[in-house]
Every structure is written in C-alpha cells, then in structure tokens.
Amino acid sequence: MIAGQDRAVAQFAEAVASGKLHHAWLLAGPRGVGKACFARAAALRILAEGAGPPVDLAGLDTPADHPVAHLMAAGSHPDFRLLKRELNDKGDKLRRNISVDQVRKLGSLFGSTPFLSPWRAVIIDAADDLEAEGANALLKMLEEPPANCLFLLVAHAPGRLLPTIRSRCRRLDFQPLDDAALASVLRRELPDADVARLLPLAEGSAGRALSYAALDLAPVEAELRALMRDGDPTNSRRSKLAQSLSRKAAAERYAAFLRLVPSVVAREVLLLDGRKRERALDAYASVRETVLLAGRLSLDPGATVFQIGTALSSIP
Structure with a gap:
C-alpha cells in the first residue's frame, strides 16, 4: 500500500493498462514520501503480471503470496536489479556514489533473455547518487533501451540529473504527505509511537518522522x-x-x-x-x-x- 500518492499510482496504472508503458520513469519529490516504495511496488506488479498468475488487485498492489512477490522479498528475482550506494571496503559506511561499475553490471541483465517473463525491471535509488560516469553509462541504456524493460529512477533532487536523462524519462511527481497519510504510515510502522508528536516534525515526510523516532x-x-x-x-x-x-x-x-x-x-x-x-x-x-x-x-x-x-x- 502506497499512502498519500494516489495521483502517481493512478497515472502509472493507466499507462500499464494502455499497453504502452514508457520504459523509464523519473520519480521526483522530497525524501521520505514514498518514492522508493512506489518503485518497488511498480516493479513487482509488472514482473508479477508478466510471469503470472494474473493480479486482480487495484492500483499497484500485488498479493504477498504471489510467487514473484516471494522472489522479490528474498532478493533473488533474476529479472530485477536494485542499484543503490554500496558499503565501502571497510564495510562501515556507504560509498558517496553509485559507481559506473554498478551501472555497467546491468549489461548482464539485458544481455540475456528474461527468465520468468518478457519483462525486466531496474530501480535506481537514488539517481541523484550516480557518479558522472555512471550517469553517462545509464544514459546510453535509456537512449537505446532493450525491449520490455522498465527503469524506475528515484530522485530527491531531479534538477541535479543530466538533462538528457530527464528528457528520456516520463516524470511522476510525489508530494509531501498530508497528516492523514502520514499518521497511517506511522501507525503501521510504529504502533507504539506518539504519532501526534511526530506529525509536526515530519513536514510531510514519513521517512523523516521514522528517522526522528529511531x-x-x-x-x-x-x-x-x-x-x-x-x-x-x-x-x-x-x-x-x-x-x-x-x-x-x-x-x-x-x-x-x-x-x-x-x-x-x-x-x-x-x-x-x-x-x-x-x-x-x-x-x-x-x-x-x-x-x-x-x-x-x-x-x-x-x-x-x-x-x-x-x-x-x-x-x-
């Protein structure tokens, strides 16, 4: 369930239903408002629909007992990749950027036939973290995308991305969450927390509120x-x-x-x-x-x- 972002969900679901799903989506908005959750839900839904059995839930929801949902939860779906900052050599801190080598490794995903369905999906969280060479390597993939691939680029500051990357993506804007959506998320994630106290600190960001609580x-x-x-x-x-x-x-x-x-x-x-x-x-x-x-x-x-x-x- 993606709280408070009904418009983004509806726009993406409409694109899926049209049969003309754009290959790259830029998920733009403040931190902590559900962009990464949306990306994962969208990737899961596309991969689940492609592999079957069909999903009859509204929006982007996929049943937790769907075979593809099990693979995604285990991090073992062969047609899915998540790019994010990795740990440094010491294993004590995250690297400053998503490296060009990480992007180039996507070649193994696109260099072979999909395993479970016609679709392959990639989430980059966050695209703001791409180093310069990595951004250029990604651009080449977006310019000549393989068939039936889905790129979901999470961006907290989309203005920092290469204009050529932005121009090859369909943009979905995510807004700060209202109090009702925030409270729903916080009660789900922190059932024992003082939600009323966290709401004014959150400034529309569930991620911010969860971080403050932690x-x-x-x-x-x-x-x-x-x-x-x-x-x-x-x-x-x-x-x-x-x-x-x-x-x-x-x-x-x-x-x-x-x-x-x-x-x-x-x-x-x-x-x-x-x-x-x-x-x-x-x-x-x-x-x-x-x-x-x-x-x-x-x-x-x-x-x-x-x-x-x-x-x-x-x-x-």
Whole structure:
C-alpha cells in the first residue's frame, strides 16, 4: 500500500493498462514520501503480471503470496536489479556514489533473455547518487533501451540529473504527505509511537518522522523549546545539548538535529507576537545561516550546537 500518492499510482496504472508503458520513469519529490516504495511496488506488479498468475488487485498492489512477490522479498528475482550506494571496503559506511561499475553490471541483465517473463525491471535509488560516469553509462541504456524493460529512477533532487536523462524519462511527481497519510504510515510502522508528536516534525515526510523516532529526537526537540521559552541564563542547557550531540557516536543525531532545528523554530515563531516574534524571526535567520554553514564547512558540532542554542535563548 502506497499512502498519500494516489495521483502517481493512478497515472502509472493507466499507462500499464494502455499497453504502452514508457520504459523509464523519473520519480521526483522530497525524501521520505514514498518514492522508493512506489518503485518497488511498480516493479513487482509488472514482473508479477508478466510471469503470472494474473493480479486482480487495484492500483499497484500485488498479493504477498504471489510467487514473484516471494522472489522479490528474498532478493533473488533474476529479472530485477536494485542499484543503490554500496558499503565501502571497510564495510562501515556507504560509498558517496553509485559507481559506473554498478551501472555497467546491468549489461548482464539485458544481455540475456528474461527468465520468468518478457519483462525486466531496474530501480535506481537514488539517481541523484550516480557518479558522472555512471550517469553517462545509464544514459546510453535509456537512449537505446532493450525491449520490455522498465527503469524506475528515484530522485530527491531531479534538477541535479543530466538533462538528457530527464528528457528520456516520463516524470511522476510525489508530494509531501498530508497528516492523514502520514499518521497511517506511522501507525503501521510504529504502533507504539506518539504519532501526534511526530506529525509536526515530519513536514510531510514519513521517512523523516521514522528517522526522528529511531534517533530519539523528542528530548532534543524539548530542549530546543525550553531554550526558546525559558532562555539559558547559566549556559547549562546549551552546554549539555552541545555535549550530547558532539560525541562521535552521535553523528547521525547531530545531522538530524541540523535538519530539525529550523522547522522547530519556524513553528515557534507562529505562536508568538510583538517583540518576541521579532526576536524569534531574527533567531530563525541566524539558525538557518548556521545550519547551512555547518553543512558546507563541516563546522565543529559542539560549537555549532552551542551557537544555535545561543540564538534560541535570545528569544524570551
């Protein structure tokens, strides 16, 4: 089930029903709104329909007990490939890009007859991660596509892709999820979570909300609100927060903190008026600038958190 993206589902299903399915689709939109889930569901449906037995469910759903669904779940479908960033040689981090070698290995998929049906499917998640040579190698495949192949390119920032790649794809736009769709996803994935608290942090992205829940950012959000409402006359709140987010083991929480803090401040601005609102707007501008610089210049995490805390503590 793909929550909140009915328009994209309907457009793709209509193309399938027409019998003239375009060979390449660009799935464009913010992170965490269902693009990768859509890609997998679309690939599964096409491969299942091609191999049989026929699927009579609406949209892109495929029964979990379909033989092709079992193969996809096991990662062993011979006519399917998923390209994503791989682990580095140490096995402790993901590589920065999807390499040209990964793209070239698709040649083995297209160099032989499909095993189970006329169709073959490739998901690239995310196409934004393709290195330059890899993008050019993919372009050649899109320019001269094999028969009955389906490319699904997940793109969080489609403007970064080669214009020639974009021009060879049919584009599907994915929108931020509304609260009802978000709540549906969160209740399914996190049945014990405080969904009402996660919704305003998500900004329309289920992936964002799930990440915040996994990283336990609720206490961090509470500290940010305390700084904005009560200040920090003894520096203790800022120091404690900076210390907790500057440890090496807290790198993921720190990165998520940088994404979180502007939205928390923006929501606080809406609750204020008069001089406090003016100070909050100044703090918001300062926080935005600090977050941007922190990402570009790899600023010291502890100092960055303390600086952001100083801007927030000027509001009360």
